[in-house]
Amino acid sequence: ELRTLRAAEWASKQFVLTAATMPNAGLRNIDGHVRRHFPSATWVRTGREHRESTRLQQFFVRVEPEQRADALRSALLHGPQGKTLVFANTLASAKAAHR
Numbered sequence: 001e002l003r004t005l006r007a008a009e010w011a012s013k014q015f016v017l018t019a020a021t022m023p024n025a026g027l028r029n030i031d032g033h034v035r036r037h038f039p040s041a042t043w044v045r046t047g048r049e050h051r052e053s054t055r056l057q058q059f060f061v062r063v064e065p066e067q068r069a070d071a072l073r074s075a076l077l078h079g080p081q082g083k084t085l086v087f088a089n090t091l092a093s094a095k096a097a098h099r
Helices: 002-010 030-037 065-078 091-098
Strands: none
Touching: 065 091
8 A cells, every 4th residue: 555655646747767777687776676666667778888988088096995085086186187086995995085
C-alpha cells in the first residue's frame, strides 16, 4: 500500500538520471536498478561515449595520501589556466577541495 501511495505522489514528477557510464553487472549494477525502479524510463545515449576530447589535457601525479590536499591546491594554483575538473571519492573530500 505504501508503494501505491508513493507511486501516486510521484506520478507527476519527471526524473533525469545522468552518468558517464551505467554499469550493468556486479554489485554496482546501476542499469538493472534503474530498469527495475523506473521501468518506463526513456534511455538516451550519445555516440561519443568513451572518447576523449582532443582539447582535453590530463595530468596524473602520484602523491602520498597525506600530501593530496597540498598537491591539489598547488596544481590548481600553478597549473594551466582554464577550466578544471576534479574527481573526489567522498562528499567530504569534494568539500575540502572546494575550500
